[in-house]
Amino acid sequence: MFKNRQEAGKLLFDKLKNYKAQNAVILAIPRGGLPIGVILAKELKLPLEVALIKKIGHPLNKEYAIGAVSLNNIILDNQAADISLDFILNETKRLRAVLTERESEFYKNRKPLKLKGKIAIIVDDGVATGNTILATAQLVHEESPSKIIIAIPVAPMSTILKLSASTYIDQIICLEQSLDFGGVGEFYENFDQVSDKEAFRLFKMFNNSESI
Template sequence: MFKNRIDAGIQLAEKLLRFKNENVVVLAIPRGGLPIGSIVAKTLNAPLDVALTKKIGHPDHKEYAIGAISLDDVILTNAFGVPQDYLDKEIVRIRKRLGQRYEQYYVNRCPQSLKDKTVIIVDDGVATGNTILATIELVAHQKPKKIIVAIPVAPSTVIRKFETISNVTETICLRTPYDFQAVGQFYKVFGQVSDQKAIQLLEETNTINL
């Protein structure tokens, strides 16, 4: 059980200290990943950025990822038999949402280049893993040196899934409880992180690490 995201971030950062001398970018999943990503980035003296990616869900089962999308790329992995009309509408809808987030998060800065970097993808926890799977696919397109997935808590089945992905160099998870039902179950305090707070963390962290 973690006290809150700060506690989880401190514990996770300790496990990542060996990357401190590498050319690191910490990539947080909005919005719950930002408090944890901020602590990791400060500890490693690395820039913090956000993962503006989103999975495309199957029309009959939205949690089942059939692909991933960013503002620049679309990757379809399990879309056989899915109507093109559905895909076209989802791409437009998701891109609009990602565009809105881009305008929020990048008012005073540009996204970090991930090429040849050690990219550490962080979140406050994982349930299905589909959001991080989508992020991994799209980060890999930018040709980083390494992709590290670092999370406080997740089901063991999801961690095993990450470990089979060739693009992932290493997966670090602090807790893999057998009775996993939801991420918030393993935090004493697990309030929502607002966009305003997430943007504040992003800007403050990168100002400190300049």
């Protein structure tokens, strides 16, 4: 059980100390990954970027991901086989419009860093199905990083096994691997939602080298 995302970030830092000041980038998945990403980037003296990814929710339960989409890529779970193609195409179009808007908000004054030859450390506050992380890893892999690391506080054991089977992921650091997983929030005392406004603020302040 973690007190909050900040504590989870500090605990992950202990596992990532060897990457301090290396040729690496912290790639946070917004919104929940930003508070953890800020701590890791600050402590490891690494640049902070955001992974622009959105999950595709099941039409009957939006919280249950059947896949994930980025601006250039899409990944679908086996559960998506029973979902209509029209729904998937419409959701992909809608989500990419949201991602385009987010990209313009996060990167108002600069372009995202190139990841070629760098160690990409993908960070979130936890994963359930793992589809968003898998899609992120696949997208990042296309930019030819030297290594892709997943750093997360908590995930179901079944998801860790699925991530471990991915050819895009080189290393997984997960503080708690649960056999009895009901949701990421169950592993935090305080799991308040991170708003878009707060995510933009954290990213902007970190990249402007201001005190957070």
